[in-house]
Amino acid sequence: MYYLSTRDKTLRFTPAQAIAQGLSRDGGLFVPETIPQLPAGAMDKLKDMTYQQRAAYVMGFYLDGFTQEELTGFAERAYGPDKFDTPAVAPLRKVDDATYCLELWHGPTCAFKDMALQMLPHLLSASLVKNEEERTVCILVATSGDTGKGALEGFKDVPHTRIMVFYPKDGVSEIQELQMRTQEGDNVGVCAVVGNFDDAQTGVKKLFSEEKLRETLNERGYFFSSANSINWGRVLPQVVYYVSSYADLLKAGAIKEGDPINICVPTGNFGNILAAYYAKRMGVPVNKLICASNSNNVLTDFLKTGTYDRNRPFYTTVSPSMDILISSNLERLLYAFSGEDDKLVADYMSQLNASGRYEVDDAIKAQIRDQFAAGFTSENETEETIGKMWKEKHYLIDTHSAVAFHVLEQYRKETGDNTVAVVASTASPFKFGDAVLKAIGVNDVKSGVALLDQLAEVSGIPAPAPLAALKTKTPRFDQCVEKENMEQAVLGFLS
Numbered sequence: 001m002y003y004l005s006t007r008d009k010t011l012r013f014t015p016a017q018a019i020a021q022g023l024s025r026d027g028g029l030f031v032p033e034t035i036p037q038l039p040a041g042a043m044d045k046l047k048d049m050t051y052q053q054r055a056a057y058v059m060g061f062y063l064d065g066f067t068q069e070e071l072t073g074f075a076e077r078a079y080g081p082d083k084f085d086t087p088a089v090a091p092l093r094k095v096d097d098a099t100y101c102l103e104l105w106h107g108p109t110c111a112f113k114d115m116a117l118q119m120l121p122h123l124l125s126a127s128l129v130k131n132e133e134e135r136t137v138c139i140l141v142a143t144s145g146d147t148g149k150g151a152l153e154g155f156k157d158v159p160h161t162r163i164m165v166f167y168p169k170d171g172v173s174e175i176q177e178l179q180m181r182t183q184e185g186d187n188v189g190v191c192a193v194v195g196n197f198d199d200a201q202t203g204v205k206k207l208f209s210e211e212k213l214r215e216t217l218n219e220r221g222y223f224f225s226s227a228n229s230i231n232w233g234r235v236l237p238q239v240v241y242y243v244s245s246y247a248d249l250l251k252a253g254a255i256k257e258g259d260p261i262n263i264c265v266p267t268g269n270f271g272n273i274l275a276a277y278y279a280k281r282m283g284v285p286v287n288k289l290i291c292a293s294n295s296n297n298v299l300t301d302f303l304k305t306g307t308y309d310r311n312r313p314f315y316t317t318v319s320p321s322m323d324i325l326i327s328s329n330l331e332r333l334l335y336a337f338s339g340e341d342d343k344l345v346a347d348y349m350s351q352l353n354a355s356g357r358y359e360v361d362d363a364i365k366a367q368i369r370d371q372f373a374a375g376f377t378s379e380n381e382t383e384e385t386i387g388k389m390w391k392e393k394h395y396l397i398d399t400h401s402a403v404a405f406h407v408l409e410q411y412r413k414e415t416g417d418n419t420v421a422v423v424a425s426t427a428s429p430f431k432f433g434d435a436v437l438k439a440i441g442v443n444d445v446k447s448g449v450a451l452l453d454q455l456a457e458v459s460g461i462p463a464p465a466p467l468a469a470l471k472t473k474t475p476r477f478d479q480c481v482e483k484e485n486m487e488q489a490v491l492g493f494l495s
């Protein structure tokens with residue numbers, strides 16, 4: 001199977017090329033030329049597989065040129081007991097008879113980014129070998145928190161890779177900064193940038209396009225790539241857990257084979273919910289995909305009206321990983337819903353670039369109405385949902401997952417549709433402990449690592465081991481540069 005660009009489908013690439021390159025040169029995203037179908041009886045087989053086996057099975061449909069043995073090895077290393085604190089890897093927890101929570105934060109950084117970023121390095125380094133690439137890849141990341149740490153943990157000590165992460169000096173939480181500054185591994189670099197996330201992000205984008213820098217690094221045996229969610233190698237591992245959740249529902253007797261389910265996802269860059277859409281296209285019976293946003297509700301408006309408009313205020317919320325106004329992965333959905341009309345997608349994207357706005361045609365609107373629902377959650381409602389879930393179910397959830405639970409509740413009230421629903425839970429509550437403590441009624445909230453103990457004490461739930469370990473770790477990185485000096489930082493790192 002080949003991969004095509006969403007903006008020019010005459011450009012064709014093997015899976016290994018698509019993964020190594022990340023983004024198509026015309027600015028489009030890589031999509032598989034067809035969506036493979038789960039064969040009859042697949043769910044029966046999947047029911048009895050481990051998560052690692054499910055991952056190798058599902059990814060195998062998409063990755064011509066990779067053997068099943070290879071993929072099995074990757075899955076065992078990516079999702080092994082040294083990385084994930086439960087053998088289920090992505091356990092499905094029953095909340096009530098119609099509501100199940102897919103916990104995606106049992107990995108080494110306690111956010112759902114691990115599900116993909118533990119797998120991507122294996123896919124990428126194998127791709128380099130298949131492409132006969134002799135240079136070392138240098139992954140550059142600008143992060144607002146979760147992606148940077150997830151990528152560092154995934155790529156640490158992976159042969160033929162280096163990774164450098166830039167984070168905004170005052171734009172990440174204390175825990176997130178400590179997670180990155182204490183990162184272990186011989187191939188990693190971490191650097192703060194004076195400014196906000198946009199400064200770090202713009203700086204990294206500039207490095208990618210700097211022709212002279214590319215030549216210098218080429219002479220030193222390096223080339224740049226990205227671990228951002230536009231890389232197909234990040235979307236694909238996410239398809240797995242939606243297929244897996246359906247198999248788990250069957251196994252638990254919550255549904256019968258063929259019964260439709262709804263899936264509700266707290267959404268930022270549209271990567272996670274897009275993976276659920278691909279699972280549906282593969283044959284998992286899904287009725288509605290419910291897209292949950294916080295106050296940055298550009299996607300709610302788009303899915304309800306067909307007009308995408310990023311010209312609006314940007315809010316900083318208690319669910320920061322969803323504070324985003326340009327959801328890159330939406331482009332892949334537009335490609336599918338337009339009947340794979342690459343010219344139309346390119347036109348929408350150039351309108352977005354020029355004016356921050358585009359309106360899709362009626363055919364696309366009809367498909368969105370048919371398959372998606374959308375809603376958003378205010379800051380107060382997020383807090384109330386965490387408090388209510390804790391009081392009524394003794395279930396502690398983080399701020400992002402709370403956004404999704406509230407939107408699901410709204411959806412059910414509005415539509416009366418009580419189909420069994422899977423809610424994607426994207427972070428451990430300990431990662432956003434200050435907001436969670438306030439939400440469950442604690443007023444005097446501590447700061448830094450003391451927060452972890454405080455939440456553990458109040459809730460009776462131990463902090464996840466990777467976060468608890470921060471208390472004894474010494475920071476290895478203390479570099480901080482002005483945004484003009486990011487290039488020197490990279491040259492120093494790759495000297």
Ligand SMILES: *Cc1c(COP(=O)(O)O)cnc(C)c1O
Binds near residue numbers: 147270
């Ligand atoms: C990244 C992230 C999201 C948003 O996921 P997208 O794939 O960007 O839509 C939601 N919650 C958490 C905790 C995240 O880290």
